[in-house]
Amino acid sequence: MNTKDKLKKRVESTREKYEDLDAVSDLGDSLDIEYRVRHDGTINEIVLCEASGGPGIQVLLRKGVVKGVWSSARFSSPISNESLLDELFEHHRSLFQEMRFQGE
Secondary structure, three states, rough: OOHHHHHHHHHHHHHHHHHHEEEEEEOOOOEEEEEEOOOOOOOEEEEEEEEOOOOOOEOOOOOOEEEEOOOEEEEEEEEEOHHHHHHHHHHHHHHHHHHHHOOO
C-alpha cells in the first residue's frame, strides 16, 4: 500500500467516525483546535486536528470536510452529518467566546 492509499484510508476512517457520531459528547478531544477569525471577530472556520506528522488529518467544521496530507499526497472527503457539524461548530464557537471573554 503506497502513501496515497494509506492517507485515503486514514481520511475515510476519520470521516466515518464523524458520520457515525450521535452527539458532541461522543467525540473525544482533538489534538489541536484552530479558530480562523475574521477582522470583525466572527469565526470563519474551526479546524480540528485529528492527527499530525504522518499523516496530518484535519476536520473543517464549516466546510464539512476531512483533509489529509502526508508527504506530497493529499486527500479530502466530505462529511454528510451536517447537523452534527453544526452542533460541533456551535460548541467550539461558544468555548472560544468563553475563553475570549475570560481575558477581559
